[in-house]
Amino acid sequence: MSVKTATPDQTLDTLGRVCPYPLLLTKKALEKLASGQTLKILCDAPASAEDSIPRYAEKQGYSFEAVKLDDKGYWELFIKKS
C-alpha cells in the first residue's frame, strides 16, 4: 500500500506559513509520531513542498509521496515515519 492511500495518523496544516515553518512544523510533528505512523501535510509554499520537505524525508529515510492539487493550489504531502 502506498503512503498516500493509508489513512494518515495526523494531518498538519501549514497553509500560508512562510519558509521555513512548513519544514519546521513537519519535523516537530514527525518527532511526536511513532514509527510506522503516517503524517499528512497540507502545504502551499513551493520551495518547502517541492524541495525542503522531500529532501528532509529522504535524508531520514522515510517514505514520501506528494500529490499536487492544482485546482486548490497546494500540495498534500505524505510521510511515513520508519
Next chain:
Amino acid sequence: MVSTLAFTVTGLLVGGAFGFVLQRGRFCVNSAFREVLFEDYTMFRAYLLAVVVTMIGANLLEDMHWLGHFQEGAFVAGTLYRQAFVPWANIIGGYIFGMGIVLAGGCGSGILYRVGEGNLAYVFAVFGFFFGIAMTKFGFLKPVYDWTIAPERIVWKGEDTIPTLYNIIGVNKWIVITVVSAVLLVATFKGSKPFVKARKGYSWSLAGLLAGLIAVAAWWASEYYGGKARGLSFTGPLREFFLAVFFGNYQNNPAAVNPVESRSIFGMIFSWSSLYVLAVPLGAFISGKLLKEVKLKVPPADELFKVLLGGFIMGIGAQMGGGCNIGHSLTGVSTLAVSSWVATIFIILGNWTMVYFVLIRPMRALDV
C-alpha cells in the same frame, strides 16, 4: 545614451530572468545558510556555484574591457563597483541583516520573488525592508548609520585604494580567483548529486549556474544601460524604486551628484537597477503560473507581524552594512572586495544566531 525603451526593457528583463530562476530553483540564500546548520548543503552548493560563476564572469568582463557604456558616441570603459571597507558598518549591518532574514522567512531576493508566488506575508516583508532602509538612511537611525560609515572609519589599502582579497596580499587578481574558485568548486561538488532535480524545478546545480550567469549579465547591463556597474543588488535599488514611486525621484535629494543613469517613466524618475524590484516578482509569477504554483495566501496574524518585523530588521542591517545577500554575498564577493567578504561572513553568523533562537531552541524544548 540608450533610449528609455531599451533602458526599461533591459532592466525588467534582467530582473525578470532572475525572479524566474529563483522561483524555478527554489533558490534562497537564507535557507542556503540556515540549512548548513542542519547538515543539508544542497542550497549552499547552489549558492557557492553561483559565486564562482559570477566571480569569473564579472572579472573577465572587467579585464577584457567589455564593461562600459556609450557617452556622446564614445565607448567609456567601466570597472566593477567595489564597496569601500567600513568594518563597523559591514560587521554590524551584516550581522543584523543576517538575523532579519530568518524572521522575514527569506533573504533580500527571496522575499521579492515570493511576492510573485502570492503569499501576502512577503508583501509585508518587502514593505518592512523599505521602512528599515529608509529609517536608517534618512531618519531615526541616520545618526548611527552616519557614525558607522564616517570617513575616518573607512579602511583603505595604502592611501585611497579599496581593499580587495588580492591587493591586501599583493598578488595578481587571477591567482586569487583561481584559488578561491578551486576551493569553492571542491566544496560545491564534493559528495554531491549535481543533477538531482527538485520535483518540478531546476536541479540545484542548474539553479546556481543560471543565477551566476544572470548576475554576470547584470554586471554588464547595469554599466551599459544603467551607467554604473553596480551588478545585481537589491538594497539600493529597492530604496530607489520606492522613492521613485512615492516621491517621483529615485534619489532623496535630486540635487545630489547623479551617479547613475535615470529615466522618467510615467513621470517618475527611476534608476535602471530599481526596475528589478518590479521585475523579480513578475518573473517569479510567470514561472509560478506555468507550474501552477501561484496562489494568494496569508499566514496567521502573528507570523505576518513577525515577517514585517523581520523585513524591517533586514532593512536596517542592509542599509548599514552596504547590501543584502545578493548585493554583498553574490555580486560583492565576486569583486573580491574585502567589505563584501566580511559582510557575508557576518550575514551568515547573524543568520545562525537567529536560527538558534527561533528554530533550534524551540525544537529542543519540544524534546524534553
